[in-house]
Structure formats: C-alpha cells, structure tokens
Amino acid sequence: MEINVNESTRRITAESGLSWPAGLSRDRLLEAYRTMCLSRALDVRIWTLNRQGKAAIAASAQGHEAAQVATVMATDPTRDRYLIYYRQLTAMLALGTTPTEMLMQFLARDGEMLSAARQFPLHGSHPRVDLFSFSNVVGTQLPQSVGVALADKMKGRDAVTISFFGDGAASQGDCHEAMNFAGIHNVPVVFLCENNRYAISVPLSQQMPVESIASRASAYGIPGVEVDGTDIVASYEAIKEAVDRARSGDGASLVELRVERLLPHTTDDDHTRYRSAEDIEKMLELDPLPITEAMLRRHGILDDATDAEFKEAARRAVDDATDAAEAMPFPPVQDMYRGVLESDSGVKSNG
Amino acid sequence: MEINVNESTRRITAESGLSWPAGLSRDRLLEAYRTMCLSRALDVRIWTLNRQGKAAIAASAQGHEAAQVATVMATDPTRDRYLIYYRQLTAMLALGTTPTEMLMQFLARDGEMLSAARQFPLHGSHPRVDLFSFSNVVGTQLPQSVGVALADKMKGRDAVTISFFGDGAASQGDCHEAMNFAGIHNVPVVFLCENNRYAISVPLSQQMPVESIASRASAYGIPGVEVDGTDIVASYEAIKEAVDRARSGDGASLVELRVERLLPHTTDDDHTRYRSAEDIEKMLELDPLPITEAMLRRHGILDDATDAEFKEAARRAVDDATDAAEAMPFPPVQDMYRGVLESDSGVKSNG
Amino acid sequence: MAEMTLIEAVRETLREEMRRDSDIFMMGEDIGPRGGVFLASEGFVEEFGEDRIINTPLAESSIIGIALGAAVNGMRPVAEIQFADFVWPAINQLVGEAARVRYGTDGGKTAPMTVRIPYGGGVRGGLYHSQSVEVIFAHTPGLQVVAPATPYDARGLLRSAIRSNDPTVFLEHKKTYRLVRGDAPDEEYTEPIGKADVKRAGTDVSIITYGLMLHHSLQAAESVAQSDGIETEIVDLRTLRPLDAETILESVSRTGRAMIVQEDTGAVSVSSEVSAIIAQDGFFDLDAPVMRVTPPEIPPMPFSPLQEAEFVPSPERIADAIRRLAEV
C-alpha cells in the first residue's frame, strides 16, 4: 500500500487491512485490540482517580490507542528505543508495562520505577525497555532522539529510535534543528507525530499555515507520510516502512498519525471552553476502539465472546492494579536527596 | 519574468535585464553600480585598516554587493524597515550611510551613530533610516523582524520589513519559529537570505540536506524564490515582487539570493583552511562587480569614462573618510554608564 | 477597596490596561478562548479580539522574539510564558536580546515589554511545573524583575511593568494565585519598581524574602512572637532587579540579625546577593551571621507529596531558624 502526503488521509480506510501486510497476523491484531481495551479501561480509571483527588494530573491516551499499539507492533522492543511524550499509556502497556506499574506513576507511590515518583507520570526511564522521557518541556526530546540514534549509528548497532511528539511540538525550534540534523547525517530515527489537531486549546490553524506536518519532511530531505491513526493496519504499515528504512541504514523518516484527542488536554483542562459542539461530535466518531473492533469483526477476527472476555479481563486487571498501587506508601522523604550527581553523598545539603 | 525554486538559479542570467522591469531605469542601474564601486573600495580599505591593527574586526560584503544594492532598490527607505545581519556594508551605503559613518563603526570612534561604539560594526540602530541589528547572535533577528512587521500590520501602516540572514542562520530554531508565525499571521516581512554557501567554514552540505533554503518556504505556506544574487536585475525583480506582495497585504515571502563570499568569513578567518583551490577559483568568477559592469556595458549604460570616474570618486571618498574617521577620538569612559535602563542615573554603579 | 485573589488582581489589571492603551496586546499559548491555563486572560479574546489576544504556536523563543520586535516598533506587548519551566527556550531572546536593546543602541531603540511568568512550587508540579527561574533575570543588566506576593502589589507593580519603557520580567507565584487574597483598590494606582516593602515591623530579626515565602515567613513570625516573644521584621523585596539595598540595610541596621528566606535553591541565587550586600555594606551592624533558609541543592522539586512538602521551606522550619538566629 502506498501512502504519501499528497493523498488525503481519509482515503486510507480500514479496508486497507484486507490483506495483512508483512508482520501482521490475525493473532497480533487480536492481541493489539486486547491491549487497546486494557488501555482504555485503565485510562478511564486514572481519570476517576484524579477526580477522587488521588492522582494529581493525567493526560489521556483516549483516541490515540490504535496509533500507539501500531507503533509498538512495527518496532522491536528488544533492541529499539522509545523517547515518549506524555500521552503514551497504550504504547507503554504494549511494551509490557503492567497496569500496577502505570498506576504507581499516577499515584506517586514508593517504588515507582521511572523516576522514583520525582516526576510526572510517564517521565523518567524504564527498567526493562529502553524507553524514557526526561522532561515535560515540549520538543526537547526531538534533538535528544537524534543524538540517541546517532550513537547507535556510530556504534554500528541496528537499533531504531522512535521519537514521539505532537502537532504542538512541531512548532518548536528544536523540531527544526532535530530534523535538519537527522536529514544531514542519516540517523536511524523515526519522528512519530500523533497529530490530534490541538496543542491544549490551540487548533492547527493557529499553529501552522500548512495542512500537514508530514509535508515538512521535504524541507529536511526525509520521507514524510500522513496516515489515518485510527486505522491500525495503515498505521502499522506506514510506521513499519519507516522503521525498516531506518534499520537498513537509509536514515530518518517522519510519520504523521492523524488522531483525535477524545478527552480534554489533561485532567486540569476543560475543552468545552475552546471546542465547538460539532467539533466534539465529529471527533467522537473517530474513536479507534469501535473502529478497530468493527474492522476485526468484519474480518472475522473478533467475535462477541472474545470481545466480552477482553473487556472483562481489562476491568479485573484495572481493579487489581488499583488495589495494589493504592496499597503502596509514598516514597520516604530522605530518598529525595539521592543521586543529583554520581559523586553525591545522597544526604541533605544546602549548596 | 517568472522565477521559481524549480528553475535552476543559473538560468536567470544578466540578459534577464534586456527589458527593465518596472521601477528600474538606466539611471538607477548606473547609481547602483556607483554604490557597488564605493562599497568595494571601502571594503578593501576596512580590511587594510584591520591588517594595520586599527579595525578590530570586519566581515566583508565582497561578493554580496549586487544582491544588497538590488534589495535597497526594491524597497522604500522612507517607510520600510531593515533588520540587517553584519555583512550589509553595501546595503548601508545604498541607504545613505556615509563612508565616514561606516569607518567610525570599524574604528570605534566617539560619535559612532549606531551604538556609540558599544557594539561591533553594523550593530545598533540607525539615526536616519529604520535600520537596526541588536546582536551578533545569529538567527535572533528573524522572530524580531516578524514582530516588527506584526506591529505595522496591527497599526495598519504600509511599511515592509526586510529581514536579512544567511544560509547558516537558516539552521537555527528561531528561523523555523519566525517563518511559521509569519505564515500563520500573514505579516509584511521579506525573509532575505544571502546564501553564500558557507557558515564560516561549514559548507551547505553539512548545514542542510536540501539544495535550497527557498524550498523550505512551502513548509510555512509562503512563496519562496531562489535567484542569482550576482544578477542585479533578477535580484531586484524577485525582491520587488516579494516587497509588493507584503505591502499589498498578502504577507511574507522568502527570497534566497545565491552569492559568493569572496573573502574569508571575517578578518579573523583564513578560508584556505577549508576551501579548496578550485572552489576559490570558481567563486572568483562570480564577482558581482565585473558581472554588473559587463552587463551595463553590454546595454550601453556604462562607458570607460564613467567607470573610471566612479572608481576614482570612490577612491577619493574612501581616503577622505579614512582621514575624517581616524581624526576622531575614542568614546570617553564615562559614557559607558549611560542608559542601561530609562530610570538610570547614568553614573557608575556596582549593582 | 475590593478583596480579591492574586490571579484576579492580575486579570483585572491586565484588562484595565488593555482598555486604557490600544498599543498593549498579549501573546502566549492558550491565552485565547481557553483564557490561559490559569485563566489570567479569561474573556479577553471575546472583549479585545484575536488581533490583541494572540494564541501563539508552541514556541517560546518566538513568543519573546516577536514581542520584542513589536515592542521596538511602537507596541507594548505583554507576553505570557505558560509555566516558568518553559522559559528556557526563550532565554536567548530575553536575556541575550531584549535586555541589551536600549544599551546596545545607545537608546536608539527601546523594548517596552512585559513578560509574565507563572513560577514556583508546592502545587504537585514535579520537576517541570515547579521551577523558580529568577536567578538569570536578576543577574542581567537591562532587565527589571518583579515578584509580587500580594494582590495589592500585583496590581500596582503590573501597571508599572506594563507602563515601563524597559523589558520587565513579571513573576507570579502559582501557589499564591488562589491561596492569597487581599484588598486592592479599584483606582489606577502604581507601585514603584525597585522598592522593597516592610510587611511586618520587628526589632529582633530581619527576614528578607519574596513570593510565597513572604507568607510562610509571616506565619513563622507570628508563631515565634507568640511562643518566644521574638519580634521579626519582614522585608518583602517585591523587585528582584534592581534590588532595594537601602531598605534591606536599614532594617538590618535596626535588628542586627539578617535571615534570607527563599523557595529557589540557594547556591548563586537572589539570597546570595542579599547576603553579600549585607556582608559588604551592613557588616558593622551585624550581631550574628547572615543566615539563609533555602531548599536543598536538588532539582526543584519532587512530584511525590511528602518530598515536595519537605523541599519548600515551611513556616515551622523558618520559625526554628528565627529562634536559632535570635539566640546567637
């Protein structure tokens, strides 16, 4: 299947999955859908925990699930690297993070594995997969991801770096500098933009004078593709192509996944302040869960029993994870003094 | 004459001047050539003053003269605004700055009009024309120029802002952010890139993976054109088109003038360290002075007598300016305490 | 005389100034229909329109660079950096460029611009929504740096900042936005940039502070007054550049004991400068060492609640320090 920026995203429909591209199978698709169901259930729970005053802040992945699960399917967690953004709940689950591990982040519990609860959820580094996010400063991960990939190129390793970002991040100077360097030096990175048309409340029309972010790839001499991010198969195929290109030494690509942000920016936001009723209406039709479910049923991959089983299993897993995470204490105070520098005593100092 | 990025720059030859575009006349072209001769003579003198230990630093305009004089011809100094870079000696002369005023900058003399000799030459603001350059930090002038133009748009003034930069500056994040905002808000600015293929010693191939800077205009929804900057007529026409567009409310443009940097980056540089003999050979063939002279002679605009007169006049003007500037003292010490803030006493303070 | 929160003081003052002077416009992320993430511009785009309330792309360097360009061309931009933690990409345009425009052109161009920056912690912001960023601005000649801690000062100083003809960094502590209420006149009053204010008179110890720490210090002062009869004088700096050395030294000359309380980490900070001023020009008035109460030298500030609470100097910690200093 050929996807390019001149072709409108909507022309890539779920039917593109009629013959599975290399690497996709009925089982993998079913597994992907199971992860999406788990992500959605966990996402809903996290929002509830925030409303209960237990989780300080959350950014939801609802609407991005198909795009993220496709991204993980198109990569190799045993050797690839992931610089995530902050909305990658589904990707993290697909990469083997447990619901309890995720909830420990949102509840800032002792033993939280990414940052010892020093950082917001989804920030820090993962103990099992080479996944990390150093900061909340939008755009900084883009040059960093180029450096990560440059190191692999220098060392002759066949790892590919996935650099997650959003449409808002594309406006940062760092985005330009990162893609320009990647283009010059042919580094094995995939710039993966989950374009949900909003940077908090700022719509695309106020973010850029062009229709697509992928169209900017030509300014950096790299391929750019725009894909319907609610279409798990089309997304997989586009990302796989970019990952294969990077792995085979042909350098960077820009993949733009068009998705919808189904909830407000974060639990602190209220999108009715800036989104019209129609806009919200329209967006709800692009929920990747029913879209994926329908596609799988059309192809006879999913039946009622399995669907119900997935959803029930997800509910149970989320309940158990909530109990497990809530049972944990907050990190002890003295741990905050640990490890500013390697040479640190780790004891309290005032300068 | 249509110029676009798909067309190779070299296809726009001096012959494009056979029928003068609107706004150009034999007299204006002759005047432009006179300014180029003056600029070249002054430029040579400044280099000499550096070698004599009298001028601390200089960046030469040699090779950029036709492009710069064309830029001034295409604008209206009585209402337009110029955020210059640091290589715009010719543009400043064309805008009415005297050779003595220029030499006062290089010799840091008392009464230097741009910055009171607090800054490098060509930095500060001009007392007669709305021309300024706040800093040596490459790229910062690009967002600033967008803000300047935005103010004019807000106030409904018909001024156009000319934003000078080089190929090196195009790599800065600020360049991306500035052009993106200009594209979104349709501000009356012309991004004018004098592309001389080098950022000090870094060749284009190590600066960007694409052939032209103008080709990036599409990423910002603005027109981009690439022109032979040694062709004064083609340059004038391309810039005029962009200026007219901005003035008529149609927003920003990017004009890339392909020129050669005939001397090392600055008086501190030695380009034989990084430029091949052939490269230097080849570049010397693109000296805009003989090219412009030949073009004017071909069209019967310039004869031996006038040419000799221009060059003799330039020599005299530069000699007189040197005497005048060297006769001036350095700024007195106490002036350095003046005007950090409006509320300042202007007397020495340590905090 | 109306009672209002600090965020209300900021919003009302912005609104009044926007109505007064059509050269004023605002730029920032989400300041349009969203009204800003802290609602400082709630309802503004409806009243002033999209030309004067510009929802910018997510690009801080251009927010400041474009504001600077507009400022030197006759406008009075008020730029909002959404969180202080995100001002770093814009430091070059602010510290490198705006601060030097007047000096570097010998007054040929000036930059009458205000940059509003919500800063500070204690709001579960973690490492990137809690930072204090005043050091680099307070160090830079050509900038004015204001950090009000009360609605009254916020109103008077924001007016002065917007009307000033020099670039002014206006620091708003996020935790004080809704926590701190106070009376602020409806009149068009201004407070002078560069003047500290004695928020509590005392005879035994001088505390020099600003921002949220003013309120923690006031609580501490009350408790030690009751428990130990120690009378603490509290100097609210309000402006971090230029510092009001006169008011600081005057207070120390009467108490003989100086303590600086600050939320930002201590090394090479505003607290260092205040201490250095006293150690050089108030030395002979001192009866005791110049004490500093600051957080530990770790990146501000942990997300987990117990650690965050420990990081920020608490009224209790300040009260203990007052007692120790009074005994020296």
Place this chain on the structure above:
Amino acid sequence: MAEMTLIEAVRETLREEMRRDSDIFMMGEDIGPRGGVFLASEGFVEEFGEDRIINTPLAESSIIGIALGAAVNGMRPVAEIQFADFVWPAINQLVGEAARVRYGTDGGKTAPMTVRIPYGGGVRGGLYHSQSVEVIFAHTPGLQVVAPATPYDARGLLRSAIRSNDPTVFLEHKKTYRLVRGDAPDEEYTEPIGKADVKRAGTDVSIITYGLMLHHSLQAAESVAQSDGIETEIVDLRTLRPLDAETILESVSRTGRAMIVQEDTGAVSVSSEVSAIIAQDGFFDLDAPVMRVTPPEIPPMPFSPLQEAEFVPSPERIADAIRRLAEV
C-alpha cells in the same frame, strides 16, 4: 613537564582523551577543517575523521540536545559552543534537560557529557563576544561547572570533566588562551572537580577569584606586597559548582579579610555566593566587611577600547581594593 599555552593544554588534552577512548566524539561549529575558531581542534578531523569530529549546523540547541541524546546512549560527547554569548539558545537543553537527567530518572540514565565554552572579555569582543555566562550553570543542581585559569589546571580538569559521568560545563577564558603560559606534565594526571586551589599564600587578605581575574589578582598581590608589605592569599576557585566552601573558609579564618574578584557583573553572581558562604559560616572569623570587586552593572562589555579597559577589574583597581580592605 612542558611549557604550553592554555589553548595548547586544551587541544593536547582533547587529543589524548580522543585517542584513549573511542566513545568520545566532538560536535560543534567549525571544529572540522577549520579546527575551531580558536583552533582547539586543529588537525583533529584529519586524525579522527568526520564521524568523531562533527561540523554541526549553526544551531546551538541541537548541539547540546544531540550531545545529550548520544551521552545517554553510551557515548561521551564533548560539545563546543563557539562563544559563550551563543550558549543562550542551548540553555534549555543544558540547564532544563541535561542537568536533570540523572535525578529525573533516579539514576536510570546518566549524561556523561562535557560542554566547552570559550568565555570572557578584554578581547575587543563587544556585547556579544565577551560575555561571562557562569551564573546560570553555577546555580543549577545536577551540573558541574569548571573554570580553569592555568594550563596545568586546564589539563587536569578537562580530563576529569570528560571522564566524569555527569554533565560538566567547561569554561575557557578566551583571553587566557594565548596570554597564559605554564608548565603542564605530559602524564595522564587529573585534578579533582570541586576543589579550589591556593595560588598564593598570604596572611593579611584573602582574595577568592577565578579565570582571568586570577592573573589580575596575582599581579595586584605582588604590587601591594612590594609597595605596602601586604601579604594577600589568593584562592583560585577552579570549580564554580560545587563550590569548595572548605578552602574558602579556611583561608578567611587565617586572614580575617575576604575579597572576591570577578569579571562577571556582580549582582546575583558567583561572587554573591562566595560572600554569602563567608557571611554565614565564616562570620566570626571576619575582621572587616566582605568586599567584592566586580564590573559596573552594565551589559558586558563595550567594544570601544577605553571603555572595555575600564570595565574589566584591572590589577591596579584590585590593588587599591586590597589596600583599602587591609586598612579596615
């Protein structure tokens, strides 16, 4: 033991480290065939190739951001910022990101990277080729900041910086590059980050300083020793973060008189912190106010020669200050 200039010390040490460890590579503007604008990497691309000597586009934020990415993925990048004045666009990646990587991942990732920054004035650099930029780095937990003033220290400390597993800002004063010569062993020695060094022993006054000002202070000390018999002890900080409070306080405890000499403007600076350390922990040793000798509070520094000469604290000005302090 070879005599060399400071720039030679930097170049030879870089070369030796590059030869020793293939994980080290360099990135920066013009560091390729040009050899860097100060020739710190002259001949390097010829020896190490374009993969390890990367001529970058003109984009400082990406230079640091990419170096950081490579550092967390097993490399030891040495990034060059061509002039300190141009580090501002990269502050976000350095202060906002690199400094917090170890802490923000609880040690899960580390950033063994060195950022070389030629800084300082007295070279006719004007407002944008003369700046001192240490303040923001010296304030930031998670960074190490080194500022050697002699070839010996440059060699020993650059080795330590490159071999350190934390991000280190390595400040090289441009004027010392060719002005300062000194002996430096050929051996692979290191000097510890975080330790100051007493460069001159004295009994009457302690000067705490660094960079070019070390040399101006040494000249001043000699002249007052001869003219007035005043013996000045000179502490070269060498590392600006973490500061070596112990050595500072030990010196002041013996002389009772402290003076900080600095090329950067004084307000909220390293000199403020040194003074504050003494005023808090060395107070009872002091016989006189803690004096600071710094430039005026104007943007560093004017291009015109007389004004530039006036801006930088001269040996004469320092000598006068020593005399005044000794008399208090």
